[in-house]
Amino acid sequence: MSGPVVAVIGAGFSGLLTTLNLLRMSPDVAVQLIERRGVFGLGPAYATGNPKHLLNVRLSNMSAFPDKPHHLADWMAEQPAWFARDDFITRGDYGRYLAHLLDEALRPDRDGGRLSLIRGEASAIRPHGDGWKIMLDGRSSTVADVVVLAQGNLSPAAPSGLDPALTGSSRYLGDPWRALDALPPAANDILLIGASLTMVDAAIALRRPGRRFTAVSRHGLLPRSHGSTIMPSQKRTYVGGPSEIFRQARLAAREGDWRAVIDDVRHSARSLWSSWSLPERSRFLRHLRALWDNHRHRLAPGVAREVTAMLASEELEITAARITALCARDDEVEAILQYRGDPQPRARRFDAAINCSGPTGDVAQSTDPLLKDLLKQGLAVPAALGLGLAADPRGRLIDGRMLAHSHLFAIGPLTRSLFWEATAVPDLREHAVAIARSVIETLQQPDEYRPAFQANATKPVTVEYR
Secondary structure, three states: OOOOEEEEEOOOHHHHHHHHHHHHHOOOOEEEEEEOOOOOOOOOOOOOOOOOOEOOOOHHHOOOOOOOOOHHHHHHHOOOOOOEEOOEEEHHHHHHHHHHHHHHHHOHHHHOOOEEEEEOOEEEEEEEOOEEEEEEOOOEEEEEOEEEEOOOOOOOOOOOOEOOOOOOOOOEEOOHHHHHHHOOOOOOEEEEEOOOHHHHHHHHHHOOOOOEEEEEEOOOOOOOEOOOOOOOOOOOOOOOOHHHHHHHHHHHHOOOOHHHHHHHHHHOHHHHHHHOOHHHHHHHHHHHHHHHHHHHOOEOHHHHHHHHHHHHOOOEEEEEEEEEEEEEEOOEEEEEEEEOOOOOOEEEEEOEEEEOOOOOOOHHHOOOHHHHHHHHHOOOOEOHHHOOEOEOOOOEEEOOOOOEEEEEEEOHHHHHHHHOOOOOHHHHHHHHHHHHHHHHHHHOOHHHOOOOOOOOOOOOOOOOOO
C-alpha cells in the first residue's frame, strides 16, 4: 500500500472500532491491528461463553456505530439463534457481532486489503523517520506513520499486604477472567476482592451448590439494577462542581426515577468533567466516585435477580471493609480485614481469593511492557490523579516535555483524564469516531507530520502529580 499506515495496538472494542472508523473515513489509510492475545475484536468481557454473562447495557444502545443505532438489532434479527433477558443479550452474542464486523472489514472486496492483523505483543515504540517503529515480542518489528494505543483496561492493582507466597498460586487469582479454569475444585469458601460488576461476573460464573462467596470493598456497595423499562429523559441541565451536581441530582430524583437522572448526568459527563478544576476532580474521586459508580454501572435485571437470590440464600455476602494483608496460611488464604466502624482488625480464612477490584488507572504501576517503556523513554507521562496517560483534547499523548505528539494517540480507559466516562460501549464508540477523525486530519497536515519527541531531544522529564 502506498498510502499512510496507522498501527492500532490492542484489538478489543476500542481498537476494533477505531480501525473500522479509519477504514470508513479514508479510502487511502491502511491499518495494522496488533493484538498480543491473538484474539481480535474481543476483549475478555466479550470472549466469555457463559450464557449468564449479560451485557450491562440494553441491546438498543449497543450498536457499534453511533450513526447507525439499529445496526446491532438488524444483525441480531438475521441470526439463527441468540439469547436475551429483559432486552439484554449475552456478552458472547455481542462478541459474535464484533467478530462479524471484523470479518466484514477483512473481505478483499470491501477495503482492498487495507487491514492487516498482527499477532504479537508491542513491547516498545521508537521514532522512525516521520513515523514510528514498533517492536513486537522483542523479536520482530513493524513501522507505521501513526500509532493509536488501545490496550483497554489495565490489570487490577494487587491488594494491600499481598503475601508474595500467594503470587502465582492457585489460591490467589489476580485475573478474575482466569478463575473459571484456575480455581481449585475443592475451593468452597471464596473471597472476592471488590464488589462491582466484575465481582458479580465471577460469583455467577463460579456459583455451585455448597460454595459461598464473601465480597469485600471499602464501601460495601452492590451495583444497582437497570429498570424493567427505559425511563424517559428529564431533560435537565446540570451545572457546578461535584457536590452541586449531586445535590441537583438528588432533588431531581425526588420527582422521577433515579435512573433517568443518572443517565441525564452521564450525557453531560464529558462537559462537566472538563469544566472541573483538578481539586474538584480529586474531591469527586475521593468522596463521590463510589456512589457514582454504584448508580452508573448497573446490572441487567436478570443478573440482579440472580444476585438477590444468592444474597437471600447466603451464598453471597457483601462486606464493607479494607483488606490490610493477604497471607498464605497452610492451604488457606488469611485476610486481615478492617471493617468499617470497627477499630479492631479481624482475621478470616478462605479457600481462595479472587481479585475483582476492577482495572487500575495508575499507569505508573502497570506491568504492561509497552506502557513501562513509554514512561521510561519520556514518550508519555501519567495523567493527574492516576487516570491513565496524559493527553490533549484530540487524544494525542503528552510527552515528558509536556508537548503533544502529532502522531501518537490513545483511546479507551487510558484517556479517562480527558473524559472520565471512557469504558462503556456508548461512550467508546463516540471516542472511536473522534480519534479516527483526528488521525486522518493529522495525516492531511504535512506541517505536523512528525512526532513531538525526536531521538536527539533533551533528556525526558519525570513528571509527578500529587
